[in-house]
Structure formats: structure tokens, C-alpha cells
Amino acid sequence: xxxxxxxxEDVATAAMVSRATAARALxxxxxxxxxxxxxxxxxxxxxxxxxxxxxxxxxxxxxxTIGFISADMENPFFARTMAGLTDVVRTSGYEVVIAxxxxxxxxxxxAVRVLxxxxxxxxxxxxxxxxxxxxxxxxxxxxIPVVLLDRSVRGVIADSVLIDNVSAARxxxxxxxxxxxxxxxxxxxxxxxxxxxxLNQTALDPTHSSTGAARGVGYLAALHDAGLxxxxxxVQSVTYSREGAAGAARALxxxxxxxxxMLTVDNVLTLGAFEAxxxxxxxxxxxxxxxxxxDLEWTTIVRPTLSVIAQPAYDIGxxxxxxxxxxxxxxxxxxxxxxxxxxxxxxxxxxxxxGGHDSDRRDGTERKQ
Amino acid sequence: xxxxxxxxEDVATAAMVSRATAARALxxxxxxxxxxxxxxxxxxxxxxxxxxxxxxxxxxxxxxTIGFISADMENPFFARTMAGLTDVVRTSGYEVVIAxxxxxxxxxxxAVRVLxxxxxxxxxxxxxxxxxxxxxxxxxxxxIPVVLLDRSVRGVIADSVLIDNVSAARxxxxxxxxxxxxxxxxxxxxxxxxxxxxLNQTALDPTHSSTGAARGVGYLAALHDAGLxxxxxxVQSVTYSREGAAGAARALxxxxxxxxxMLTVDNVLTLGAFEAxxxxxxxxxxxxxxxxxxDLEWTTIVRPTLSVIAQPAYDIGxxxxxxxxxxxxxxxxxxxxxxxxxxxxxxxxxxxxxGGHDSDRRDGTERKQ
Numbered sequence: 001x002x003x004x005x006x007x008x009e010d011v012a013t014a015a016m017v018s019r020a021t022a023a024r025a026l027x028x029x030x031x032x033x034x035x036x037x038x039x040x041x042x043x044x045x046x047x048x049x050x051x052x053x054x055x056x057x058x059x060x061x062x063x064x065t066i067g068f069i070s071a072d073m074e075n076p077f078f079a080r081t082m083a084g085l086t087d088v089v090r091t092s093g094y095e096v097v098i099a100x101x102x103x104x105x106x107x108x109x110x111a112v113r114v115l116x117x118x119x120x121x122x123x124x125x126x127x128x129x130x131x132x133x134x135x136x137x138x139x140x141x142x143x144i145p146v147v148l149l150d151r152s153v154r155g156v157i158a159d160s161v162l163i164d165n166v167s168a169a170r171x172x173x174x175x176x177x178x179x180x181x182x183x184x185x186x187x188x189x190x191x192x193x194x195x196x197x198x199l200n201q202t203a204l205d206p207t208h209s210s211t212g213a214a215r216g217v218g219y220l221a222a223l224h225d226a227g228l229x230x231x232x233x234x235v236q237s238v239t240y241s242r243e244g245a246a247g248a249a250r251a252l253x254x255x256x257x258x259x260x261x262m263l264t265v266d267n268v269l270t271l272g273a274f275e276a277x278x279x280x281x282x283x284x285x286x287x288x289x290x291x292x293x294x295d296l297e298w299t300t301i302v303r304p305t306l307s308v309i310a311q312p313a314y315d316i317g318x319x320x321x322x323x324x325x326x327x328x329x330x331x332x333x334x335x336x337x338x339x340x341x342x343x344x345x346x347x348x349x350x351x352x353x354x355g356g357h358d359s360d361r362r363d364g365t366e367r368k369q
Numbered sequence: 370x371x372x373x374x375x376x377x378e379d380v381a382t383a384a385m386v387s388r389a390t391a392a393r394a395l396x397x398x399x400x401x402x403x404x405x406x407x408x409x410x411x412x413x414x415x416x417x418x419x420x421x422x423x424x425x426x427x428x429x430x431x432x433x434t435i436g437f438i439s440a441d442m443e444n445p446f447f448a449r450t451m452a453g454l455t456d457v458v459r460t461s462g463y464e465v466v467i468a469x470x471x472x473x474x475x476x477x478x479x480a481v482r483v484l485x486x487x488x489x490x491x492x493x494x495x496x497x498x499x500x501x502x503x504x505x506x507x508x509x510x511x512x513i514p515v516v517l518l519d520r521s522v523r524g525v526i527a528d529s530v531l532i533d534n535v536s537a538a539r540x541x542x543x544x545x546x547x548x549x550x551x552x553x554x555x556x557x558x559x560x561x562x563x564x565x566x567x568l569n570q571t572a573l574d575p576t577h578s579s580t581g582a583a584r585g586v587g588y589l590a591a592l593h594d595a596g597l598x599x600x601x602x603x604v605q606s607v608t609y610s611r612e613g614a615a616g617a618a619r620a621l622x623x624x625x626x627x628x629x630x631m632l633t634v635d636n637v638l639t640l641g642a643f644e645a646x647x648x649x650x651x652x653x654x655x656x657x658x659x660x661x662x663x664d665l666e667w668t669t670i671v672r673p674t675l676s677v678i679a680q681p682a683y684d685i686g687x688x689x690x691x692x693x694x695x696x697x698x699x700x701x702x703x704x705x706x707x708x709x710x711x712x713x714x715x716x717x718x719x720x721x722x723x724g725g726h727d728s729d730r731r732d733g734t735e736r737k738q
Contacts, residue, residue, distance in 0.1 A: 065466070099459070271666050296667075302667070
């Protein structure tokens with residue numbers, strides 16, 4: 001292959017321009033007429049010219065690559081952030097190297113090590129839920145820019161593109177309370193230990209926690225503001241899966257004083273809760289309301305259509321990419337934490353609880369609204 | 370940074386092993402006790418050792434990177450193939466560089482050029498629908514291994530991991546015919562020109578066409594086998610979008626002799642068709658059946674639950690990765706085209722047409738089944 005490898009001169013000859021013009025057109029620097037640029041690129045393509053990037057990296061010490069470590073590539077939320085990210089990076093001269101973690105902190109740790117070995121110029125990380133972060137701190141300490149996406153990590157001072165999870169869940173819970181619900185369940189994954197105790201700890205430091213736990217704090221805050229008691233039975237912590245959430249939803253509906261509304265903190269958990277409510281035989285949303293995170297395509301074709309807190313997933317990815325490119329371009333300001341806006345989209349799955357107080361229902365009386 | 374850059378010797382000292390052992394443990398070659406390997410890696414991590422991959426690439430001429438060009442990263446089908454692919458590549462010593470094409474052949478062409486410039490060792494490409502392929506052929510001609518995923522491309526001889534689209538759509542259509550349907554619509558995207566004429570052309574060369582067109586050919590074959598007439602009104606070609614598919618489904622239901630069943634060739638098109646049937650006021654599936662491609666999570670929480678042709682998306686990605694790694698490992702056999710199995714999953718959205726023949730319905734008579 002390399003014996004016949006075309007040179008820059010060959011490209012210039014094929015495109016009938018000077019070597020300097022060919023270099024400018026392919027390098028994307030200096031002025032070249034657009035028609036000349038495309039003629040040169042076409043010629044390069046035709047004769048199979050490839051600039052020697054390895055040699056260039058040897059000289060500049062840069063690889064022009066960005067690492068993207070995704071907590072879970074298949075989760076539609078993260079898939080959409082990746083689309084936003086790659087769309088921004090595409091025109092920058094950088095390429096994106098990816099690693100998928102399947103929510104496993106060990107895989108994340110490993111990916112950070114491998115991508116550093118590959119000498120990426122910067123990293124965008126959507127951390128796994130319980131990332132401990134020491135490996136990320138070491139990266140930033142070496143002067144390699146890191147941007148965190150969706151989740152921040154305790155002890156890691158870096159540009160971060162997040163939503164305000166506490167406030168998003170708080171507004172959602174307030175809305176359910178305003179509809180008349182007093183028995184509101186919440187389904188969160190992997191809180192560990194005593195869920196309620198864990199949320200109370202999280203309240204002291206919500207930004208450096210899992211998004212789910214921070215959303216749980218918003219839920220507690222709304223109950224507190226409304227003067228509603230907090231019932232540990234209504235706070236369900238499950239293994240992260242659709243099945244886990246279905247089990248939790250069934251448990252919430254089996255309680256003696258059952259939940260009349262549920263909040264799920266993630267689209268995978270929502271699928272399980274939706275399924276469990278459907279199968280419960282209860283009127284949905286007449287007897288049970290459900291409100292989830294993430295405005296995915298399917299939320300409008302299920303019945304009832306799903307009320308959601310919409311996150312700007314594409315923008316989160318695009319903003320993270322713009323942050324990192326600015327750092328790679330030399331921006332040296334203190335770390336910025338950006339909170340993007342969420343919105344509550346009310347569809348059919350949230351309604352006033354039929355019969356008002358649950359104790360009425362157990363007596364067999366139902367108040368029609 | 371580079372002034373204090375730790376060396377391999379520093380790692381060996383920190384881990385209290387010889388330099389040779391440290392090199393073996395970090396390079397992943399030769400025998401090293403697992404406990405020693407993890408001790409060395411931990412030490413490397415702790416002191417911030419990064420092997421100089423750029424220098425290594427200079428010597429070997431390989432970058433240990435694989436390019437993955439995805440037709441549409443946000444489509445859940447492709448997101449799942451990417452998960453399969455990265456899971457296989459993770460332990461191979463290669464990294465994956467990605468490019469998203471949003472179904473735009475120009476972006477695909479550009480991505481191929483850029484990734485070649487980056488000297489990827491091999492490429493996995495999920496081609497856009499109307500990729501013309503000359504740029505891919507040039508890559509293979511230079512001896513860079515290419516594996517095609519999901520779609521093959523005319524004129525490109527390369528390992529390909531596909532499903533048999535004709536046969537999958539044929540079985541699906543046969544099933545609808547067996548249920549008693551004679552007016553079966555199909556929704557395909559971007560056929561261009563006269564859809565039926567296009568499908569007839571495709572029939573001569575179905576493997577080298579868009580998956581949608583090949584599925585259309587399977588539909589025609591099933592009608593032909595059953596002796597059913599082909600009605601051009603039942604073959605709807607739309608712009609690739611949910612909205613486009615919704616419009617097509619409405620058109621199928623507005624026909625004088627309307628469709629009693631529909632086949633959609635992609636999960637995005639299915640969303641639109643599902644929505645249109647829901648809103649039509651017709652009994653679903655009593656009066657209209659719907660069968661789609663791709664077994665996504667939401668297909669079991671919609672009502673009726675959706676009957677689908679399930680594609681092994683994760684396996685398609687994993688198999689493509691294994692093919693490419695084998696090529697990079699020196700395998701020199703002729704190109705292999707692998708067809709992975711699909712399965713028809715019947716749920717609630719497909720049923721016998723109520724009233725049998727449509728002409729009865731227009732007379733206001735309904736035959737109960």
C-alpha cells in the first residue's frame with residue numbers, strides 16, 4: 001500500500017493547482033475559493049490521497065480526537081445527547097472516540113484509562129450513576145480538559161452540562177399535589193441502604209449525586225412545602241431495569257393506603273411503571289396518575305399519553321461539545337456548570353385522583369370529579 | 370505536562386515489579402499473574418503513566434482504531450447495533466471512532482474521507498439509504514477492511530452483516546394474508562419515482578437496495594404467491610419521518626376500497642402509522658391490523674401491543690465487529706455475506722379483518738368472526 005501512496009504533489013497535479021493551494025484546501029486553513037477547495041478534495045479522493053496524520057500528531061503532540069464515554073449508549077436519552085455532540089464536533093476537525101459503560105463504574109474507569117492512553121485531547125463523560133470520580137480528577141489534574149454531561153461527580157471540578165434535577169422533580173411533584181394527590185410514590189434506581197435516609201443525605205449535596213437521587217430530593221422538597229407527610233413506603237428504590245420498576249409500581253399499588261400517583265425518574269423505569277399500572281386493572285389516569293422523565297417518541301402513542309418532564313437531550317450533548325471545543329481552543333476561565341431548562345409537558349397520564357382521599361375508596365365510596 | 374511525564378520505569382518502581390513485567394502487564398501480551406497485572410495497572414493509573422501511542426503508531430503504521438459510520442445514531446435500531454459493536458471491540462485493543470450521517474449520503478461520503486485521513490485500520494459502515502458506494506469501493510481497493518452492517522451497497526464487495534429483508538417481509542405479508550387480509554398496504558420511505566415500478570426494478574437486485582425497498586419486494590412476492598392483485602394505491606412511498614408515515618396511513622384508510630392491514634418497514638414509520646390508525650376511529654385491530662419492523666421496548670406498552678418482525682440488532686453489531694477484527698487479524702478469505710435470523714412476534718395489533726371482504730363493509734354489512 002505505502003509504496004504507491006499518493007503524495008500532496010500528486011493531488012496538486014490531479015487538481016491542476018499549486019502544491020500550496022492543495023495544502024490549504026486540504027488543511028482547511030487560509031483562503032481558497034470554494035470551487036477550488038472542492039476540486040482539490042475531489043482529486044484527493046479520486047487518487048486516494050491520505051495526509052499522514054500520525055506524523056502530524058508526532059509534531060503537534062495532539063491527536064485531534066475527543067473521547068466520549070457514555071453511561072449507557074442504548075438509553076434513548078444518551079443516544080440523543082450523542083447525536084447533538086457529534087453534530088457539533090463534525091465540523092471542528094476533531095473526531096469522537098466512544099466507549100459505552102452500561103452503567104458499570106468499572107467499565108467507566110477502564111474507558112478513561114484506555115482513552116488517556118490513546119492520548120485524546122479532551123474527554124466528554126456522561127458518568128455512570130455511582131462513579132467515584134478519582135480517575136476523572138486525575139485526568140483534569142493532568143491538564144486534559146473534561147466536560148461532564150448529565151451528571152456531575154463529587155470532587156471533579158470541570159465544565160458540566162446538567163439540568164437542575166431537584167427543581168425539575170420538585171415542579172413535577174408540585175403539579176401532582178395541585179391536582180389533589182396526597183399519596184405520591186416515586187421510583188428511583190439503586191439508592192442503596194435505606195432509601196429515605198439516602199435521600200436525606202443527598203439533600204445536603206444534590207448536585208454531586210445520581211440524577212435519580214437528586215430528583216428524589218426534589219420530590220421530598222415538594223412534599224415538605226405542601227405540608228404532606230413523607231412515607232418511606234412511597235419511596236421505592238429498585239435495581240435499574242424495566243422489570244424492577246414494574247415491581248416497585250405494583251408494590252405502590254398494593255399498599256394499604258395505596259399511591260394515587262407515581263413519579264419515575266428515568267425513561268426505562270417509566271416503561272415498567274406504565275406496564276404495571278396498565279395491568280393493575282385500575283383506571284389510568286382516573287385512579288392512578290403517572291409522570292415520567294424524558295419526552296421520547298413513544299410517549300404520545302401510548303394510552304393514556306404520558307405526561308413528562310422533557311430534557312433537552314440534544315442540546316445537552318451539543319452544549320457539552322461546544323464547551324470542550326472552547327477549552328481545546330485555549331479558553332482558560334474557571335469551570336462552568338450550565339443548567340439547561342426542562343419543561344413539564346402535561347398529557348393524559350396525570351389527572352385529579354378520583355375519589356379524593358384514599359380512605360374513602362376503601363369504604364367503597366367514590367366521589368366523581 | 371511532558372516535563373514530569375512518568376515513564377515505564379516509574380510504573381515498575383511504583384508497582385515493585387521489573388520493567389519487563391510492567392511492560393507485559395500494560396501491553397497485554399505475554400504471561401502476567403492477574404493480581405500483578407491489576408497492581409501494575411493501578412500503579413500506572415496512580416502516577417499518571419500514559420504509554421506513547423503516537424510513537425507506537427509511527428513504528429507500526431497502525432492506529433488501533435476502527436471507524437464506525439452510522440446511518441442514524443438516534444434510531445434505536447442503530448443505537449442497539451452500536452452497543453453490540455462496542456461491547457465486542459472493548460476487549461480487543463482497538464478503539465471506535467464514530468460518525469453520524471443522519472441518513473445523508475453526503476455526510477457519509479465526508480465521514481469516509483475524514484476517517485481515512487485519520488488512518489483508521491478498518492471501517493464498519495451502516496450505509497445511508499441511497500449510498501452510491503464508490504467512496505466505499507475505493508476504501509476496500511486500498512486494502513482497508515470494510516464491513517457493511519444492515520445494508521449492502523451495489524458494487525462494494527465486503528463482509529456484510531444483514532438480515533434477509535425480502536424473506537422477512539414476505540413471511541410477514543403471508544401471515545397477514547393467512548389472517549384473511551386481501552387489502553394490505555405497505556409504507557416505505559423514499560422510493561422515488563413510481564413506487565411500484567421502483568419495487569419491480571428492486572426485485573432484480575434486492576440485496577443491493579435500501580432495506581425498505583427490499584422489504585417491499587418481499588411484500589409483492591407474497592401477494593403474487595397468494596394470487597392477490599397488486600394495487601399501486603396500496604404501496605405508499607413517503608419522506609422518511611413519523612409524520613410522513615402518518616399521512617400515508619391516513620391515505621391507505623381513505624381509499625375507496627381501503628386497506629385492512631398495513632406493513633411498515635421501519636420503527637420510525639411504525640410510530641406514524643400507529644398514531645394514524647389510533648386517530649382514525651376504526652377498531653384497532655378489529656378493522657385495521659398493523660405489523661412493523663423492530664422489537665423495541667415500547668411495542669409492548671402500546672394498546673394494542675404491536676406485532677413485529679424482530680431483528681437481532683445487538684447481534685448484527687457484534688457480528689460486524691467480530692468480522693472486522695478477524696480481517697484486522699489477517700483473515701484473507703473471500704468476502705462473507707451473513708444473513709442473521711429475524712422472527713415474527715405476533716401480539717395484538719394483527720387480527721383477522723372483521724367483515725372479511727371490504728366490499729361488504731361498504732354495503733353496511735359486517736360479518737362477525
